[in-house]
Amino acid sequence: VTDEPPAPSAAERAIARARQVMRQSTLREILALAARPGVISFAVGLPATSLFPAEGLARAAAELLAIDRRALQYGIPYPPLKGQIVELMRLRGVTCRPEQVFLTTGSQQGMDLLVRLLLVPGGRVMLESTVYDGMPMAIKRLEPEILAVPTDLDHGIDVDAVERHLRAGPAPAFLYLITDGHNPLGVSLGEAQRRRLALLARQHRMPILEDDAYGFLYYGEPGESPAPPLRAHEDEWVYYLGSFSKILAPGLRTGWIVAPEALLPTLAALKHGADLDTPSFGQRMISSYLGTGELPGHLARLRAEYRERRDALLAALEGRLAGAVRWNRPLAGMFVWVELPERIDTAELVRTAIEDEKVAFSPGAAFAVQGSRHADHCLRLAFAHLTPAEIAEGVERLARVIERALG
Amino acid sequence: VTDEPPAPSAAERAIARARQVMRQSTLREILALAARPGVISFAVGLPATSLFPAEGLARAAAELLAIDRRALQYGIPYPPLKGQIVELMRLRGVTCRPEQVFLTTGSQQGMDLLVRLLLVPGGRVMLESTVYDGMPMAIKRLEPEILAVPTDLDHGIDVDAVERHLRAGPAPAFLYLITDGHNPLGVSLGEAQRRRLALLARQHRMPILEDDAYGFLYYGEPGESPAPPLRAHEDEWVYYLGSFSKILAPGLRTGWIVAPEALLPTLAALKHGADLDTPSFGQRMISSYLGTGELPGHLARLRAEYRERRDALLAALEGRLAGAVRWNRPLAGMFVWVELPERIDTAELVRTAIEDEKVAFSPGAAFAVQGSRHADHCLRLAFAHLTPAEIAEGVERLARVIERALG
Numbered sequence: 001v002t003d004e005p006p007a008p009s010a011a012e013r014a015i016a017r018a019r020q021v022m023r024q025s026t027l028r029e030i031l032a033l034a035a036r037p038g039v040i041s042f043a044v045g046l047p048a049t050s051l052f053p054a055e056g057l058a059r060a061a062a063e064l065l066a067i068d069r070r071a072l073q074y075g076i077p078y079p080p081l082k083g084q085i086v087e088l089m090r091l092r093g094v095t096c097r098p099e100q101v102f103l104t105t106g107s108q109q110g111m112d113l114l115v116r117l118l119l120v121p122g123g124r125v126m127l128e129s130t131v132y133d134g135m136p137m138a139i140k141r142l143e144p145e146i147l148a149v150p151t152d153l154d155h156g157i158d159v160d161a162v163e164r165h166l167r168a169g170p171a172p173a174f175l176y177l178i179t180d181g182h183n184p185l186g187v188s189l190g191e192a193q194r195r196r197l198a199l200l201a202r203q204h205r206m207p208i209l210e211d212d213a214y215g216f217l218y219y220g221e222p223g224e225s226p227a228p229p230l231r232a233h234e235d236e237w238v239y240y241l242g243s244f245s246k247i248l249a250p251g252l253r254t255g256w257i258v259a260p261e262a263l264l265p266t267l268a269a270l271k272h273g274a275d276l277d278t279p280s281f282g283q284r285m286i287s288s289y290l291g292t293g294e295l296p297g298h299l300a301r302l303r304a305e306y307r308e309r310r311d312a313l314l315a316a317l318e319g320r321l322a323g324a325v326r327w328n329r330p331l332a333g334m335f336v337w338v339e340l341p342e343r344i345d346t347a348e349l350v351r352t353a354i355e356d357e358k359v360a361f362s363p364g365a366a367f368a369v370q371g372s373r374h375a376d377h378c379l380r381l382a383f384a385h386l387t388p389a390e391i392a393e394g395v396e397r398l399a400r401v402i403e404r405a406l407g
Numbered sequence: 408v409t410d411e412p413p414a415p416s417a418a419e420r421a422i423a424r425a426r427q428v429m430r431q432s433t434l435r436e437i438l439a440l441a442a443r444p445g446v447i448s449f450a451v452g453l454p455a456t457s458l459f460p461a462e463g464l465a466r467a468a469a470e471l472l473a474i475d476r477r478a479l480q481y482g483i484p485y486p487p488l489k490g491q492i493v494e495l496m497r498l499r500g501v502t503c504r505p506e507q508v509f510l511t512t513g514s515q516q517g518m519d520l521l522v523r524l525l526l527v528p529g530g531r532v533m534l535e536s537t538v539y540d541g542m543p544m545a546i547k548r549l550e551p552e553i554l555a556v557p558t559d560l561d562h563g564i565d566v567d568a569v570e571r572h573l574r575a576g577p578a579p580a581f582l583y584l585i586t587d588g589h590n591p592l593g594v595s596l597g598e599a600q601r602r603r604l605a606l607l608a609r610q611h612r613m614p615i616l617e618d619d620a621y622g623f624l625y626y627g628e629p630g631e632s633p634a635p636p637l638r639a640h641e642d643e644w645v646y647y648l649g650s651f652s653k654i655l656a657p658g659l660r661t662g663w664i665v666a667p668e669a670l671l672p673t674l675a676a677l678k679h680g681a682d683l684d685t686p687s688f689g690q691r692m693i694s695s696y697l698g699t700g701e702l703p704g705h706l707a708r709l710r711a712e713y714r715e716r717r718d719a720l721l722a723a724l725e726g727r728l729a730g731a732v733r734w735n736r737p738l739a740g741m742f743v744w745v746e747l748p749e750r751i752d753t754a755e756l757v758r759t760a761i762e763d764e765k766v767a768f769s770p771g772a773a774f775a776v777q778g779s780r781h782a783d784h785c786l787r788l789a790f791a792h793l794t795p796a797e798i799a800e801g802v803e804r805l806a807r808v809i810e811r812a813l814g
Contacts, residue, residue, distance in 0.1 A: 006612075008612075009577070009578050009611065009612035009613060010525075010530060010531065010577060010578060010579060010580045010613075011525050011578070011580055011581060011612060011613060011614050012612060014524065014525045014526065014527055014530070014580060015524060015525065015670065015673070017527070018523070018524050018525075018673050018677070019673050022673050022676035022677060022680075023676070024672070024676055044481075046480065046481060047480075049476045049477060049479070049480050050476070052476050052479045052480075054472045054476050054479060055472075057472060057479065058468070058469055058472035058473065061465070061468045061469070061472070062465055062468070062469055065461045065462075065464060065465035065468070066461075066465065069456045069457070069459050069461050070456060070658075071658055072456070072459045072461060072464065072656035072657070072658040072659070073453065073454075073456050073459070073656070073657060073658055074451075074453060074652075074657045074658070075658065105512055105660070105682045105686075106682050106683055106684070108679075108680075108681070108682050108683040109681065109682040112680060112681050112682065116425070116548060117421065117422060117425050118417075118418050118421045118422065118425075119421065120421055120424070121528055123417060123421070124417065134679075134680075134683065137676070137679045137680035138680040138681075139680075140680070141523060141677070141680065170416070170417060171416050171417060171418070172417060173417045173418055173421060174418060204416065205413075205415075205416035205418065205419060206416060206417075206418060207418050245481075249479035249480070249688075250479070250480060250481045250684070250687075251477075251478055251479040251480050251481070251482065251686060251687035251688040252479070252686060252688055253512070253682065253683075253684060253685075253686040263422065265431070266422070266425050266426050266429050269429035269430070269431055269544070270425070270429060270548065272515075272541075272544045273429075273515075273519060273541075273544035273545040273546075273547070273548065274515070274516065274519050274545075274681065274682075275512045275513050275515050275516040275519065275660065275681075275682070276513055276515040276541065276660075277513070277657070277660060278660075279512075279658060279659060279660040279686055279689060280657075280658035281656075281658040281659055281688075281689065282686060282688065282689075
């Protein structure tokens, strides 16, 4: 009598495949270590909890529940919020209409829905070689072919490389990028890059998914105004991803897409299958808060505080690590990218850093497409959630770790 | 000079395909008509807005924002809420551990994530021939082969047919069903069906996705206790979908899956790609509300009120339509299914009903798998959001429409 196991069922085969395709990087393990008490962690890209406008949002929630229980009901995307988003977009230099605004359960869902719309299994996608890991997570189950284009902390995406790819063969399903305050590179694109990218999208009828999570967190000099996003140059082939997570609060999970109106019914059908509704309560809380007119003051405060934190980080790096490592000076966002000598593996270094000095960061490998090794000697520092004093102490610890590693 | 249009780009081809695959039924159009002022609408499965525990939730929100701003931050699934869900499951007769509880952005996301886990493009799925449309919406972009099994308003799913399918060939990726208060059929499964289905799932290593959105809304006689869900009989091959939408409020978009612990890391990776986090704010508000101990009283009130509404609907049907149409007496949930004579097309009837009598319902075709015509003469009445007086008046209007249609 043989006791052979039965052939795996369809479900067992699918689960085994999903497990393999979706296996997490070691980042998750590092984040767990980084959460230990006493560790100063530059590892996670969090906005500052202490700067959430909690009083304003609490007032909005209380008023809402007192006057209109529909905030707790299923609901269509809340029309007043769409109008308010059109106004926000105007602040970013973008003209759009409420009919082009699609509300999402956070910006990650915006990515996921656009992926469902644009990418077929095994299709092709263009990504920067160093990329926010939310996009690889959104596409990996479709096992796409990835066209990686070079990018760096000085200038961002290499537009010549994009153009070469597009000339060499059919355009991929889309190009994803972050125009301002790039996660993880910290870089913002120059005006000429923006114009060229918008034009390439149109010429090749290839959507660019423009992630603008950080555009409102701009640290230019007074009087300077930031370059507008790609969407300001191209309204048909640039799909804009917006988010309240960094300017209000991520716990409400509310974001938006600005896309051609003709796509919205299909996006709505895809969203119906994904999660039915964006939470009414969050939509109405945000709308009510925006209605108080407090957002511009809140944004000014965020910019001032985060700028101070960025400056504290840059000063500490300059004071402790000048010459030994390389970094940039972000004009927007929450991240500084640091390049160490190539012989240092930051995925190993971070374990030592947590163990020996109680300081954490994200290793560059976490943001390298397709397991590429090009960023193994780099690391990302997230500064928005730390006070200047914590930042100074954190860099002090980090410097000791790096100095020892450099011998 | 020819002016041929260029060949469509990858994005254009994908969009055209998505548009075709995801095209909505006419239900959406009917729902828009049904929302006209003055229409008594049985069309949408809404819980009663007036019965939301708004004061309790408002208190929970205020306390939360006053004491812990982390409710607004990104966050891991909130551990206290998982523990509270284990207690809720115990009320339903199910034993599980917090390590088996996976939080979702509403129950529809639970379906979507399990579909991502279990179903490959073009795979096979077993569905009841009359089915909640959220599941077809979640699978249609994968264009699966659907094995339809008969079901009806008297006994629900035909377990013999399930067994015949499973004996005839390899098991599909999963079977989806609603055990109690079926949407749209109103039926609850008998104890023997539950046991047989649980056993078939195990024997054929085919997950059953058990949607228990309505199980807490049970209208049995005092002293009777409802039969426990399938998950009580089978903890490895039944994946349970739970929801706060019908027992607290849908606007918070919080649901859960109870699944084997070994699946949770892969579900977490799939969720990361889909929407990163379940809204922290909703999770903590619900946890805080559950912590007050008010839920059992709230559930008792919901059951009493909804039972009264169900009884008002059954009495009105009996008074006005006995003999002309057929319906059942749901023991749980929010729906009554009505069968008209076969020559009546309810998708046409609903337009007349709205136009002539200002009453709306969902035509049966909206719930028929794969465009089957078997339910064209049926309709679904959702009663939870209407008062007994509105229900009586609505059935009066409906009866006039049906009488005229029957000539």
